[in-house]
Amino acid sequence: MLSFLEVVDRALNGPICTEKDFDLKIFVPNLRKVLQKYNIKYDPQNPVPFDDDLADRVWQAGIEFLIETGLFCLDTERRIIFTREEIESAIDSGPHGCVFGEGKDARVVPRRSPEDKTPPFCSVGPTSAPVSSDWIYLQAVKGHVMNPLSDALTMPCLTVVDGRQIVANSPLGIEGSIRAILLVREAMRRAGRPGMAVVNGVTTASRSQEHIAAHHFGMRKSDAFEIGTVHEMKIDFDSLNKITYALASGTLIFGENGLIIGGLAGGPAGVAVVQAAYNPVDLLVLRAAVQHPFPTHFDLVTSSIRESIWARSLGNQAATRNSTLPVVNIGYSAGGPMTKMLFYEHAAWCIASVASGGSIEVGGAGRGVTLDFTSPIEPIFASEMAHAVAGMTRKEVNKIVQSLLAKYEDKIRTPPPGKKYQECFDATAGMPIKEYNKMDIEVRKEMADEFGIQLKNTSPFL
Amino acid sequence: MLSFSEVINRALNGPICTERDFDLGIFVPNLRKVLSKYNIKFDPTTPIPSDDDFADSVWQAGMEFLEATGMYCLDTERRIIFTREEIEGALQTGPKGCLYGQGKDARIMPRRYPEDKTPPWCSGSGAGPVSKEEYVVNIVKTYAEDALSCGITAPALTNVDGLPVQANSPTAIEGAVRTILLTREGLRRAGKPGLAVVNEVSSAIRAAEHIAGHRFGNQYVDHLEIGTIHELKVDLDALNKVAYCESLNNLTFAENGIIIGGFAGGPAGAAVVACAYNPVDMLVLRGAAQHPFIVPFEKGTSSRRDALWARSVSIQATSRNSPLPAVSPGYTSAGPLTEMAYYEYAAWIITQVVSGGSIEIAPPYRGVLTDHCSPVENIFGNGVGYAAAGMTRDDANRIVLALLEKYEDKIADPPKGKPYTEYFDPANARPNKACVKLFYQMRKEFTDEFGLEFKNTAPF
Numbered sequence: 001m002l003s004f005l006e007v008v009d010r011a012l013n014g015p016i017c018t019e020k021d022f023d024l025k026i027f028v029p030n031l032r033k034v035l036q037k038y039n040i041k042y043d044p045q046n047p048v049p050f051d052d053d054l055a056d057r058v059w060q061a062g063i064e065f066l067i068e069t070g071l072f073c074l075d076t077e078r079r080i081i082f083t084r085e086e087i088e089s090a091i092d093s094g095p096h097g098c099v100f101g102e103g104k105d106a107r108v109v110p111r112r113s114p115e116d117k118t119p120p121f122c123s124v125g126p127t128s129a130p131v132s133s134d135w136i137y138l139q140a141v142k143g144h145v146m147n148p149l150s151d152a153l154t155m156p157c158l159t160v161v162d163g164r165q166i167v168a169n170s171p172l173g174i175e176g177s178i179r180a181i182l183l184v185r186e187a188m189r190r191a192g193r194p195g196m197a198v199v200n201g202v203t204t205a206s207r208s209q210e211h212i213a214a215h216h217f218g219m220r221k222s223d224a225f226e227i228g229t230v231h232e233m234k235i236d237f238d239s240l241n242k243i244t245y246a247l248a249s250g251t252l253i254f255g256e257n258g259l260i261i262g263g264l265a266g267g268p269a270g271v272a273v274v275q276a277a278y279n280p281v282d283l284l285v286l287r288a289a290v291q292h293p294f295p296t297h298f299d300l301v302t303s304s305i306r307e308s309i310w311a312r313s314l315g316n317q318a319a320t321r322n323s324t325l326p327v328v329n330i331g332y333s334a335g336g337p338m339t340k341m342l343f344y345e346h347a348a349w350c351i352a353s354v355a356s357g358g359s360i361e362v363g364g365a366g367r368g369v370t371l372d373f374t375s376p377i378e379p380i381f382a383s384e385m386a387h388a389v390a391g392m393t394r395k396e397v398n399k400i401v402q403s404l405l406a407k408y409e410d411k412i413r414t415p416p417p418g419k420k421y422q423e424c425f426d427a428t429a430g431m432p433i434k435e436y437n438k439m440d441i442e443v444r445k446e447m448a449d450e451f452g453i454q455l456k457n458t459s460p461f462l
Numbered sequence: 463m464l465s466f467s468e469v470i471n472r473a474l475n476g477p478i479c480t481e482r483d484f485d486l487g488i489f490v491p492n493l494r495k496v497l498s499k500y501n502i503k504f505d506p507t508t509p510i511p512s513d514d515d516f517a518d519s520v521w522q523a524g525m526e527f528l529e530a531t532g533m534y535c536l537d538t539e540r541r542i543i544f545t546r547e548e549i550e551g552a553l554q555t556g557p558k559g560c561l562y563g564q565g566k567d568a569r570i571m572p573r574r575y576p577e578d579k580t581p582p583w584c585s586g587s588g589a590g591p592v593s594k595e596e597y598v599v600n601i602v603k604t605y606a607e608d609a610l611s612c613g614i615t616a617p618a619l620t621n622v623d624g625l626p627v628q629a630n631s632p633t634a635i636e637g638a639v640r641t642i643l644l645t646r647e648g649l650r651r652a653g654k655p656g657l658a659v660v661n662e663v664s665s666a667i668r669a670a671e672h673i674a675g676h677r678f679g680n681q682y683v684d685h686l687e688i689g690t691i692h693e694l695k696v697d698l699d700a701l702n703k704v705a706y707c708e709s710l711n712n713l714t715f716a717e718n719g720i721i722i723g724g725f726a727g728g729p730a731g732a733a734v735v736a737c738a739y740n741p742v743d744m745l746v747l748r749g750a751a752q753h754p755f756i757v758p759f760e761k762g763t764s765s766r767r768d769a770l771w772a773r774s775v776s777i778q779a780t781s782r783n784s785p786l787p788a789v790s791p792g793y794t795s796a797g798p799l800t801e802m803a804y805y806e807y808a809a810w811i812i813t814q815v816v817s818g819g820s821i822e823i824a825p826p827y828r829g830v831l832t833d834h835c836s837p838v839e840n841i842f843g844n845g846v847g848y849a850a851a852g853m854t855r856d857d858a859n860r861i862v863l864a865l866l867e868k869y870e871d872k873i874a875d876p877p878k879g880k881p882y883t884e885y886f887d888p889a890n891a892r893p894n895k896a897c898v899k900l901f902y903q904m905r906k907e908f909t910d911e912f913g914l915e916f917k918n919t920a921p922f
Contacts, residue, residue: 170701171466210702215677216676217709241674242670245639245674248674
């Protein structure tokens with residue numbers, strides 16, 4: 001595989017181009033060309049497609065698109081271009097089976113294929129959701145890591161430091177990031193999972209110096225920095241700087257790709273192809289141990305809508321059938337905690353990802369934007385659903401997802417807000433209120449009655 | 463002392479003001495007012511004044527100026543203002559006698575006074591920009607081997623595997639990491655693994671690079687050098703470095719670059735502003751040492767007459783009135799292996815030491831030529847610093863006047879000297895015969911002409 005320094009060299013000295021030209025004269029026409037050539041079209045009737053040939057065409061389209069397009073470095077306004085041989089070499093020599101976490105909490109991220117029986121890697125947590133105080137932060141994280149099926153944590157985002165709003169790229173960002181990782185480690189200790197990996201290091205941090213400073217105070221080599229591309233097929237020096245540090249310190253990386261339905265990639269078909277194209281980019285540029293894509297809708301900002309489920313299922317199938325780099329999908333749902341809608345949404349996108357060869361990172365409620373709207377209950381349920389469908393055919397899962405979509409699809413634009421952590425949990429005891437447990441049991445029964453899915457009783461709260 | 467969190471609060475929420483208004487509507491008029499009120503004027507005939515009352519009035523002018531002006535945060539365009547009580551609170555509670563380094567290599571940073579007999583703190587390495595990794599190791603090793611060296615000022619690596627180090631890019635992260643690893647290796651080879659690196663990390667510019675580099679050094683021994691911006695300004699990048707150091711309990715060298723011919727005007731204004739920076743370094747940069755370097759805007763050297771005067775006055779003022787020790791870096795105009803470089807080093811070092819300061823011996827030729835770096839002149843500088851401790855300011859003034867006569871007319875067009883490879887053997891990291899000969903010849907000249915007594919601590 002190309003050395004990282006060679007990638008940096010291309011970022012500094014590759015062909016020069018304005019961002020506007022890259023977007024409109026290179027990215028968009030190249031994507032349209034491959035979509036037409038490989039006849040890739042969105043099929044709303046089947047949110048979980050089950051056509052291997054289509055998946056492989058999406059992969060071929062993605063690679064062809066990547067060769068023609070390359071990546072754009074925002075700071076230097078230069079293109080980072082890769083040949084097919086370089087891309088194939090990355091796929092041949094990329095990491096697989098990386099271990100996250102330490103001691104008894106160490107877990108391998110498996111390489112899965114569509115309809116694979118191997119249980120998925122389940123990362124749980126508030127998924128970078130904003131949290132208002134150190135205390136809520138500690139208790140919410142503890143609740144999430146108590147989930148026995150959780151393989152790793154995706155941290156929340158602290159919003160204040162001693163009552164002061166955190167401002168990115170300021171000293172409050174540095175202190176907030178340090179405090180966040182210290183709180184996470186203490187929460188894991190209290191939950192009896194001290195070796196568990198953090199895979200979105202370091203939420204609360206925005207700029208590279210915040211990530212690196214926090215790393216010093218509690219991140220381990222077996223944790224992962226979450227480092228992202230910029231919408232779409234772009235990268236900046238700040239991300240490349242984080243990678244340089246992660247490589248030097250031997251820390252794992254989750255290669256995050258935020259794709260936008262309704263953005264430059266167009267509709268779900270374009271998003272699926274671009275998601276496939278990001279897979280080798282994550283190896284070559286982000287030097288990731290895991291691809292971590294999340295297609296969301298530009299307006300509805302959720303992963304549980306039909307278009308998003310289709311695009312991510314197809315993108316997953318394409319990548320997992322053709323690349324060594326495992327895929328862990330992250331998802332945000334529209335419903336808030338302690339609403340049945342949130343259970344249904346998490347279930348829909350998680351099982352679609354798992355049947356399509358992916359693993360999951362689950363926990364984002366209320367689109368992940370509202371202060372303290374986080375709860376471990378739905379992610380525990382979703383982890384169990386994810387384990388339950390491992391080995392199920394895509395056709396079967398497609399049917400279940402269609403039924404789940406029927407339960408919430410019409411409410412996506414105006415979802416129930418649900419309750420804050422401190423409203424649906426006794427924050428002192430760290431235990432859910434009775435009504436919440438009742439709802440959890442009802443939904444579990446619903447899954448058994450309607451879909452024949454008998455969930456394991458792993459929840460520490462039931 | 464005010465908490466750092468309160469300082470940040472002021473940087474984020476203080477009175478708003480454009481940079482231009484701060485410079486021209488606040489800074490300049492306030493400085494002119496105190497210069498006139500305290501009648502502070504440059505005296506070119508006496509590069510090292512010996513008037514304690516004058517030094518104290520420069521200090522008073524600095525405090526009054528700071529109180530009226532405050533600091534300016536470039537990112538938020540807000541002023542960080544301090545009351546006289548807050549400034550005095552910092553002076554009363556600021557750090558003193560901090561310990562740098564570890565184990566047998568640990569050294570205390572002394573608080574010194576004018577004409578103090580306490581030997582100065584000496585750091586350096588003679589580096590500046592360096593093109594090859596082996597040079598970094600060898601330069602650091604040679605300087606560290608001198609028994610008088612208290613800390614290391616690491617060189618700046620200019621490239622990573624042939625790619626130029628570019629600030630705020632991955633090459634700078636890797637450059638910073640590599641520099642500190644090479645510096646530490648140089649110290650290990652010198653048998654000084656516990657010596658402090660005080661300008662961590664020299665190849666770094668932005669906070670991300672400094673913090674990444676620090677992670678690969680010795681976290682208890684290596685210290686970030688964090689700077690204000692010309693003049694009385696700071697940015698969030700610097701404050702981010704401070705926040706990191708505060709969390710780590712890391713000592714900080716608080717750097718203040720003051721430009722003669724800039725907003726501070728002439729040497730008198732520069733001296734007052736240097737004083738004003740002293741409490742700023744405690745309140746904002748949370749420094750354990752003030753690290754001011756006054757340089758003229760045109761010829762960027764520390765050995766010019768106006769720079770010597772401004773340094774001497776400001777160091778006397780701060781060392782008499784503040785607990786925060788001052789360690790000044792100094793550059794020469796001439797390059798390595800030239801007699802002029804020796805004269806220039808000696809002039810500013812003697813000025814600094816007799817005025818109450820300590821020294822950080824920077825590279826020759828203004829530190830701008832790659833591989834024109836010399837640990838040899840730096841080791842000579844350590845010796846001069848020790849020899850000058852306890853000297854009176856009047857005696858020192860006479861020596862400095864004599865030295866100025868030797869080089870002042872050549873400052874505009876100084877000799878470049880030779881690159882590192884022409885006076886060092888890269889294989890065994892030892893200076894060649896000509897280099898060692900010049901070193902001892904210059905020491906003899908300083909002993910014969912000025913009566914300086916050198917200790918025989920050089921490793922060659």
